[in-house]
Each structure stands twice: as structure tokens, then as C-alpha cells.
Amino acid sequence: MGRPPDPARREATLARATDYVLAHGLAGLSLRPLAAALDTSPRMLLYDFGSKQELVSAVLAEARRRGATRLAENLPAQAASAEEHLRGIWAWISAPERAPYVRLIFEVHADGLAHPENYPDQAEAITGWFDTLGATIRDIATDPDDTVTPTLVMAVMRGLLFDLTTTGDRRRTDLALDRFCELLRH
Amino acid sequence: MGRPPDPARREATLARATDYVLAHGLAGLSLRPLAAALDTSPRMLLYDFGSKQELVSAVLAEARRRGATRLAENLPAQAASAEEHLRGIWAWISAPERAPYVRLIFEVHADGLAHPENYPDQAEAITGWFDTLGATIRDIATDPDDTVTPTLVMAVMRGLLFDLTTTGDRRRTDLALDRFCELLRH
């Protein structure tokens, strides 16, 4: 009885909305331009997602899913040394093609500082990397449950990304990562 | 002939506006609430600063000035070891009282990713620390013109601040700094 719902439409919209947000950023996101770019209407976006905030949450979840997938694809599991892993991750995340993802990470972080209630799983997005990372750098860490080394490694990555995205000085930031690897070796 | 201009008013407004921005953040800044909190009007803010963007620029410059002054006050110049300096900076910048400054740094960075034209001196705000920092950690760096070590040190700071402000896990981030100091020692 009645027309059947079409969940595929929502998912297709979500995918394209994620493209749009990655391309244009989160900060100035507005329903009308977004809808226009997606050949739909604000009306339909709210119909499918309930509110702008829920749409944003869905987009961020989708972006995280994509990021994790892409990273897994590009970092073969069979371990070279931990150092090579580290360099691999840096080369991947700092590449210009990842700029949209990196920008999104920083935008979400900044907005989360003012409105933490909108990002209930932010903390998990930080510590979630430790499982991923912990496996690859286990030989650096003193013991398997060590969270300190992954914390430091991720901090170096994020800090260097902050620097790189601000100054654009790839040479200096690359050298700084070299220096960090050097420190880890001894 | 005529009433003399009153530059003191502008400066007083700037000081209080900086307080307000530090307290409420940059992201949602709006002239009307700001003016109300400052017992003035949007009209006067624009009269004094020309436009919202120029007001923001002035506020950021003032905030930077304050931050540099406060940091200088709290880190006595006569050198203990570089490691103690590092720990001192971290203790200072990661203290809860600095949260407004830290938030502002990240907010400006995030907004600058979308609108770099509004922050022409952002890159300098990064590399500017190297002079300050270079002096205190000279014995860590291989030579006086080394920019790589300061880059790495600042990256660790900023990355750990990113983590701390997201997860709130002070213990883990403090330990990560310990670990970094340890690495630097060898």
C-alpha cells in the first residue's frame, strides 16, 4: 500500500554531497548552493536527512569511511620497517590530492572546539587511529598496548600538516619528518 | 576648527573586542552581539575599523601581541636546558587558561584554509616562532640556521594540542611530550 521508499536516492545524494563538501569545505556550507550543485532542492535534502546538522554528520561519516579505505589501499599490510610505514603515511596524507581531506579534518576540529556537542565521536576519531597505527609501528612502541608512541607519531603528522597547509613549505616539513624518523631510529 | 579625533577610543574598543573574540571564538563572530557586549554599536565598529574583516585583522594582531608578551613573561630567558624550555612551553601553552588562545589559533588556521587572502601574514606567524624558539633550543639543533628542528618541535606542540583539545586526555598527551623529550636526548 503506497509508493515504496527509495533509500538508494538518499545514498546517491550522500555520496555527491560528500564530494561537494570535500571540494568546497565545511565552513561556508549552505543548503541552497549544495542542492543546486546536486540537481536537487533544499527541500529534498531536509526530507532525506532531517536537518542540516544530520546531513553534515552523515557526510563526515562518509568522508571518514572513504579516507580509511583509501589509506588502507595505499599502505600494503605486509610490513616493511616501521620507518617506511611512517614515511608512507606521510607521503600519502601530505600529497596535494589529500588536501580536501586534510582541510576537512581541520575544519571539523575547529568547529568542534566551539560546538563539541555536534561531534560526539570526535575523540574516537583521534584514538581510532591507534589501532590502525599501532599494528604498523609495533616495533617502535615499547609494548603492544602503548598509546604514547602512536600519540606522538600522529601529533607529528598533524602538526606538520598544520605547518604545511599554512606555509606551503613542503621541503622544510619533509625534512622535519626525516628528522623525526632519525630520532626514532636511535 | 572642529572636534579632535579620539584614537584612544578605538584602542580601548580593540582591547575589549579581543577579549570578546578570545572568549567567544572567531567562527560565529557577529557585529551586533559584539557591539552589544562592548556597549557600543555596529555603526561605531565600522566607523573605527572600516569593515568587519579589518576589525578581525586588528583583533588577531592584538591577540598575537598578547600571546607573545605572555609567553615571554613566563619563560625566563636565562637558559635551563633545552628540554626544560620545551617542557616549560608545553606546560604554558597546554594549560587550561590558554584554551582561548589555542582555539583562536586553530580557528584562524581553518578559516585560512578556505580564505587565505584574509590572512596574508599566516605563514609568518608559523615561521616567526623559529627565532623565538631557535634561541632556546640551539643546543638541540645541529646549527644556528637550522629550521628543521624548530619545525619538528613546533609540529609536536601543535599536534599534541590538536589531540588534547579534541580528546581532553591530558595524561596521554603529557606522556607523549615526555617521550619526545626522551627521543631528543639521545
Added chain:
DNA sequence: CAGTATATGGTACGACTGTTTCAACAATGG
């Protein structure tokens, strides 16, 4: 076919934004 559910367009509301316009007021110099 009627009935019922989803899907969708159009439109408007109310609140907000930075900025401008026009007026009046205040203090000073001639």
C-alpha cells in the same frame, strides 16, 4: 478504481548578516 503511502515543487517565514544612508549632536577654532 479508490486509497494510501512516498516524493517533490514552490513559497514564505522569521531571524540573521555586513553595510549604508540620513540625521542629529558635540566640541572646537575663528
Added chain:
DNA sequence: CCATTGTTGAAACAGTCGTACCATATACTG
């Protein structure tokens, strides 16, 4: 006093924003 110049208030302009309301179109079941 009066002209000049700086200062300030009130209101409006021209937008944008997320969202709600109302009607209609579409596709399915009984």
C-alpha cells in the same frame, strides 16, 4: 556666534540562512 569637523543613533537595505507549510505528483496495494 558660527562654521567646521568628529562622533554617534536609528533605521533601512539587500541579502542569506535553515526550515515549515501546503499542494501536488507519483507509484504502489487492495
